[in-house]
Amino acid sequence: MAVQAAAGTPADTVGVSLGPAAALSCRECGERTPLGPVFACEACFGPLEIAYDFPGGDTEGLRKRIEAGPDNIWRYAPLLPVPEDVAAKPNTNPGFTKLVRADRLARELGVTGSLHIKDDSGNPTHSFKDRVVAIAVEAARAFGFTTLSCSSTGNLAGAVGAAAARAGLRSCVFIPHDLEQGKVVMAAVYGGELVGIEGNYDDVNRFCSELIGDPAGEGWGFVNVNLRPYYAEGSKTLAYEICEQLGWRLPDQLVVPIASGSQLTKIDKGLKELIALGLVEDRPYRIFGAQAEGCSPVSRAFKDGHDVVRPVRPDTIAKSLAIGNPADGPYVLDIARRTGGAVEDVDDPRIVDAIKLLARTEGIFAETAGGVTVGVTKKLIEEGRLDPALTTVVLNTGDGLKTLDAVAPTTGPTAVIRPNLDSFREAGLAS
Amino acid sequence: MAVQAAAGTPADTVGVSLGPAAALSCRECGERTPLGPVFACEACFGPLEIAYDFPGGDTEGLRKRIEAGPDNIWRYAPLLPVPEDVAAKPNTNPGFTKLVRADRLARELGVTGSLHIKDDSGNPTHSFKDRVVAIAVEAARAFGFTTLSCSSTGNLAGAVGAAAARAGLRSCVFIPHDLEQGKVVMAAVYGGELVGIEGNYDDVNRFCSELIGDPAGEGWGFVNVNLRPYYAEGSKTLAYEICEQLGWRLPDQLVVPIASGSQLTKIDKGLKELIALGLVEDRPYRIFGAQAEGCSPVSRAFKDGHDVVRPVRPDTIAKSLAIGNPADGPYVLDIARRTGGAVEDVDDPRIVDAIKLLARTEGIFAETAGGVTVGVTKKLIEEGRLDPALTTVVLNTGDGLKTLDAVAPTTGPTAVIRPNLDSFREAGLAS
Numbered sequence: 001m002a003v004q005a006a007a008g009t010p011a012d013t014v015g016v017s018l019g020p021a022a023a024l025s026c027r028e029c030g031e032r033t034p035l036g037p038v039f040a041c042e043a044c045f046g047p048l049e050i051a052y053d054f055p056g057g058d059t060e061g062l063r064k065r066i067e068a069g070p071d072n073i074w075r076y077a078p079l080l081p082v083p084e085d086v087a088a089k090p091n092t093n094p095g096f097t098k099l100v101r102a103d104r105l106a107r108e109l110g111v112t113g114s115l116h117i118k119d120d121s122g123n124p125t126h127s128f129k130d131r132v133v134a135i136a137v138e139a140a141r142a143f144g145f146t147t148l149s150c151s152s153t154g155n156l157a158g159a160v161g162a163a164a165a166r167a168g169l170r171s172c173v174f175i176p177h178d179l180e181q182g183k184v185v186m187a188a189v190y191g192g193e194l195v196g197i198e199g200n201y202d203d204v205n206r207f208c209s210e211l212i213g214d215p216a217g218e219g220w221g222f223v224n225v226n227l228r229p230y231y232a233e234g235s236k237t238l239a240y241e242i243c244e245q246l247g248w249r250l251p252d253q254l255v256v257p258i259a260s261g262s263q264l265t266k267i268d269k270g271l272k273e274l275i276a277l278g279l280v281e282d283r284p285y286r287i288f289g290a291q292a293e294g295c296s297p298v299s300r301a302f303k304d305g306h307d308v309v310r311p312v313r314p315d316t317i318a319k320s321l322a323i324g325n326p327a328d329g330p331y332v333l334d335i336a337r338r339t340g341g342a343v344e345d346v347d348d349p350r351i352v353d354a355i356k357l358l359a360r361t362e363g364i365f366a367e368t369a370g371g372v373t374v375g376v377t378k379k380l381i382e383e384g385r386l387d388p389a390l391t392t393v394v395l396n397t398g399d400g401l402k403t404l405d406a407v408a409p410t411t412g413p414t415a416v417i418r419p420n421l422d423s424f425r426e427a428g429l430a431s
Numbered sequence: 432m433a434v435q436a437a438a439g440t441p442a443d444t445v446g447v448s449l450g451p452a453a454a455l456s457c458r459e460c461g462e463r464t465p466l467g468p469v470f471a472c473e474a475c476f477g478p479l480e481i482a483y484d485f486p487g488g489d490t491e492g493l494r495k496r497i498e499a500g501p502d503n504i505w506r507y508a509p510l511l512p513v514p515e516d517v518a519a520k521p522n523t524n525p526g527f528t529k530l531v532r533a534d535r536l537a538r539e540l541g542v543t544g545s546l547h548i549k550d551d552s553g554n555p556t557h558s559f560k561d562r563v564v565a566i567a568v569e570a571a572r573a574f575g576f577t578t579l580s581c582s583s584t585g586n587l588a589g590a591v592g593a594a595a596a597r598a599g600l601r602s603c604v605f606i607p608h609d610l611e612q613g614k615v616v617m618a619a620v621y622g623g624e625l626v627g628i629e630g631n632y633d634d635v636n637r638f639c640s641e642l643i644g645d646p647a648g649e650g651w652g653f654v655n656v657n658l659r660p661y662y663a664e665g666s667k668t669l670a671y672e673i674c675e676q677l678g679w680r681l682p683d684q685l686v687v688p689i690a691s692g693s694q695l696t697k698i699d700k701g702l703k704e705l706i707a708l709g710l711v712e713d714r715p716y717r718i719f720g721a722q723a724e725g726c727s728p729v730s731r732a733f734k735d736g737h738d739v740v741r742p743v744r745p746d747t748i749a750k751s752l753a754i755g756n757p758a759d760g761p762y763v764l765d766i767a768r769r770t771g772g773a774v775e776d777v778d779d780p781r782i783v784d785a786i787k788l789l790a791r792t793e794g795i796f797a798e799t800a801g802g803v804t805v806g807v808t809k810k811l812i813e814e815g816r817l818d819p820a821l822t823t824v825v826l827n828t829g830d831g832l833k834t835l836d837a838v839a840p841t842t843g844p845t846a847v848i849r850p851n852l853d854s855f856r857e858a859g860l861a862s
Contacts, residue, residue: 071502071527090534092794096502098555103521104599122553124529124794126832147862162794168535172860177847185835188842189789193860196847207850214852216861217571360622363523363555363593401557401832404616411619416608416627419638421645429603431578431623 016142021081023052024229027331031274035081037226047327048229050081052273059278063248066240071096073131073237079273080237081230082138090169091137092163094130095237097122099245099393104361105374109381111388113252116243117193119364120364126399127157127320127367128263132234136223137163139230145221147172152187153179153203153318155398160223161190172220174204186402235263239270241395243280250275250285252390255377257369258289258298258343259321259396261328270333289332289343290376292316292351292368298329302336302343309333316347317406318368320398346375354378355400355407367398368406447573452512455660456482458762465513468574468657475524478758479660481512486772490709494679497671502527503563503722504580504668512661513569519731522568523594525561526668528553529740530676530824535792536805541810542819547682549673549826550795557830558751558798559694560590563665568594570661574773576652582635583618584610585751586798591654592621603651605635617833623648670701672822674711681706681716684819686696688800688828689729689774692759693787719817720763720774721807723747723782723799729760733767733774740764748779748837749799751829771844773816777806785809786831786838798829799837 009221016035024033028046055062062078069075074096087093098119106115123130133148133156140148150156151174155177156319157227164171169190175184176199183347188194197204211217212226221227243250250271256264268287274280291299294316301309309329314322326332336343346354351368359365364376373394380386400407417423424430447466455464470479486493486509500506504526505518518524527592529550537546554561564579564587571579579595581587582605595602602623606615607630619625628635642648643657652658665696674681681702687695699718705711722730725747732740740760745753757763767774777785783801785806789797797805804825811817831838848854855861 017673065785090532092532093529098524101521104597124553125796128558158796162790162796164794165791166535166794175844177844181839182835184844185839186796186832187840188844189787189790189796189831190794191787193846194844195855195860196844197850198847199850203850207855210852211855216852216856219862296758323638356620356622359593359620360596363595363597363621365556365589365593365617365620399557399832400620401617401830404613404652407620408612408616411616413606413608413615413619413625413627415624416629419628420628421641421647424638424642425647427626429626431650 015262017083018081018142019084019140020054021050021053022049022053022080023051037139037145037221037229039226044173050229050233052079054079054273054277062277063279065353066244073134073234076240078239079240080135081233082135083142086138090166090168090299091134092130092166094123094134096241098241100362100364102362105358108357108361109378109388110380111392113388113390113392116251117358117362117364118238118393120395120397121364121366121399124157125158125162126402127155127159128235128238128397129155130163131237132231133159133163133223135234136221136227136231136335137167137169139227140169140221141167141208143221145219146170147220149173149208149220150224151175151201151208153201154183154225155402157187161187161192164188164192174208176201176204232262232266235266236270236273238395239267240274243271243274246391248280250280250283251393253286253288253386253392255288255290255373255392255394257321257373257395258291258326258332259323261289261298261326261332263397265328265331266333266414268339284301284340286339286341287335288341288380289336290373290374291343291345292318292321292372293345294318295322295324296345297324298326298332299343299345301329302333307333317403318351318372319403320367320369321372328388342380342381344376346372346379350375352407352410356411358396359400364396365400366396367400368403370396446516449512449573450508450515451483451485451510452481453484455479461838468570468576468652469785470657470659481660481664485510485708487702493708494710497675503580504565504665507668507671510662511566513566514573517569521597521599522565523555523561523597525554525565527672530673531793531795533793536789539788539792540809540812540819542812544819544821544823546790547824548793548795549669549824550797551826552797552830554588556593557588557671557833558586558590559601559666559828560586561594562668563662564590564594564654566665567652567658567662568600570658571600571652572598574652574817576650578600578651580604580639580651580653581655582606582632584632586613587655588618592595592618592623595623596621605639605850607635608634662786663693663697666697667701667704667790669694669826670698671705674702674705676764677822681711682824683712684719684817684823685720686804686823686825688752688804688826689722689757689763690754692720692729692757692763693760694828695720696759696762715771717770717772718766719772719807719811720767721804722774723749723803724778725749726753726755727776728755729763730774730776731756732760733764736829738764747835749782749803751798751800752803773811775807775811777778777803777810780807783838783841787842789827790831795827796831797827798831799834800829802819802825802837813823
């Protein structure tokens with residue numbers, strides 16, 4: 001089947017070479033389409049994802065090649081939709097972030113097995129978005145796009161701005177015009193176009209969809225729209241890294257945040273690929289999804305035993321997870337049920353408590369999304385639904401510096417004293 | 432000579448084993464003192480630093496051991512004042528941050544050789560302070576201290592809070608009581624004691640000096656006072672990493688920010704050690720120091736040909752470099768002159784321009800200190816004092832997220848439009 005190029009699509013995109021990526025495949029009907037900047041199946045309008053032709057056979061050789069690779073996601077280039085020489089091109093080179101053994105947190109939570117935080121605040125712009133955008137940049141180059149774009153109110157804007165700057169691409173990021181100044185600065189500092197839209201975030205998204213179908217948007221790669229099948233694959237690298245950092249072993253349990261749900265589904269895809277390639281032993285693993293109570297449509301559907309997700313209007317401090325109509329919600333439900341996991345949520349005060357718990361025990365200052373995963377982990381352990389005797393990995397996908405407001409009202413000095421020893425002793429601070 | 436234990440010093444500190452660290456040595460008179468929590472020479476009151484007994488001979492073995500080590504500063508444990516098993520202890524494990532090849536920045540600056548940014552925003556709390564604090568934590572453990580402390584208005588507070596939390600030590604950080612809320616949150620979130628002092632930063636420091644000499648501070652390790660000789664050695668790892676990441680080669684030129692000047696002197700010490708150990712070829716290198724014009728006492732002394740540094744009252748947006756009376760200023764002057772480098776400064780508007788230049792060309796959002804080094808690099812090239820044909824490494828020691836205020840007034844949307852294509856076209860944004 002030929003790609004039907006949408007308006008705004010460069011003509012010569014069929015036949016690009018992106019490593020082991022063989023085609024786009026519909027997640028609903030399985031129909032295949034050649035690689036191109038398309039995201040919906042022509043046959044059934046289902047979402048497209050990358051299908052691969054992985055090199056079979058030499059598992060040991062593949063493992064060695066990965067281990068000898070660079071300390072970033074490009075060590076997994078043989079498993080990603082990127083050209084073989086990707087590591088030689090200017091890119092932000094995210095990934096291979098720390099997997100922190102969290103013994104002090106484990107003690108507080110009553111975990112007797114091993115507990116680990118996969119800390120993506122160590123990425124170049126301090127969120128996991130650098131992973132997905134890095135892959136989108138390679139797709140943009142392959143398809144001849146010269147402008148990298150997205151709509152965003154947070155982490156994605158910075159990741160796109162930084163990646164485009166480093167790659168020498170133009171960028172144009174769309175935001176609601178009344179965003180807080182701090183977020184505007186983070187989005188604007190990389191020097192690309194930053195366009196405020198007079199309207200709310202829905203208006204921004206609607207406008208972007210219009211732009212993709214119009215000649216005005218010719219040559220534009222919207223990382224999470226027409227480049228979405230490539231972009232989304234970046235999340236697989238979280239699965240690869242976690243297993244490699246555990247000594248090429250699957251974790252027993254993973255706790256993953258849910259926004260659109262894409263990240264969770266791609267982590268599952270990555271784990272299955274490692275099993276199929278023989279890079280890890282085939283053992284059961286459970287994936288748990290974590291949402292904020294104020295935006296918990298997938299958790300609600302899981303609890304109600306539904307297969308469909310009813311959209312909600314988000315109202316939570318966990319802004320980076322506040323997608324009321326998560327596109328991959330049904331796939332998340334499938335995975336949680338298939339693997340024996342669950343989807344759970346926590347309220348805002350518990351998100352704040354969890355941020356502080358992680359900071360106090362492990363010295364990791366997480367974004368609100370990290371408060372959601374740690375908070376849900378605590379809840380699942382307390383309810384006996386997450387086995388404390390097993391190996392558990394909890395994701396922190398962002399940085400607390402970006403959501404200072406969440407903890408500010410309840411975080412301050414423990415004492416204020418005059419600059420002398422008497423005042424110090426009176427405050428009860430002496431050793 | 433026996434250590435004269437200050438009040439507040441645990442008794443059994445003589446005879447601790449900190450890897451290759453052999454003694455403390457006075458930088459002025461050379462007098463040696465056994466390892467302990469002391470920082471000034473008994474004979475002449477000069478500053479103490481670590482003297483080492485490095486294993487001689489097997490250069491290739493040492494290089495291989497380093498390369499097989501963890502992806503953090505502990506790969507250099509054989510060259511640091513830390514126990515051999517340091518990597519197995521809970522620590523924030525900073526270091527091995529990216530050395531970014533900055534080709535687009537190079538083109539804008541007219542660099543024809545290779546230009547690299549050593550980007551320490553990738554550390555756990557996003558500044559180079561994680562390096563020095565990590566070493567201080569090991570010294571605190573060795574000396575039996577149970578509280579980690581410092582005075583700070585910024586990066587150091589977060590680094591101490593995080594490192595103490597992870598190590599399971601108590602922390603107590605002292606700040607001026609009227610600090611901005613964002614900085615207070617960053618310092619407080621790790622759950623240690625945070626004490627506001629009714630007074631300015633000088634009052635805070637004076638109080639800390641009092642506390643060190645008093646029984647009330649018994650068992651307290653002030654990272655940059657009584658643990659300073661250990662703490663300061665953390666900056667050597669910047670030199671080690673830069674050389675290893677260049678393929679075990681010395682850079683021709685380095686541009687390093689100056690606050691107290693300690694970092695620059697320890698980078699020089701690290702480079703000399705690598706040469707002495709045979710890990711890099713002995714070739715000339717030049718070290719350039721960078722200050723903000725609003726706090727440029729070392730630059731002033733360099734230009735005036737003085738050996739002493741006259742204190743100034745800081746007035747600059749580069750708060751993390753705003754030390755008006757830099758303790759290591761005279762040593763910095765020595766190094767800049769000995770290596771054929773220089774000390775230069777840039778004004779605040781050029782610091783902002785340099786932050787934006789680096790963000791726009793390389794996708795790296797630097798703290799104001801990074802604006803100082805990039806700005807000074809630009810100035811030195813324009814004045815023909817830094818050779819554009821050589822290999823140059825410029826340090827970015829912090830993260831732009833922590834100094835948003837510096838760029839906020841001049842960083843915003845490029846356009847604000849209504850959510851439709853006509854409005855978009857009118858703004859001249861279409862491709």
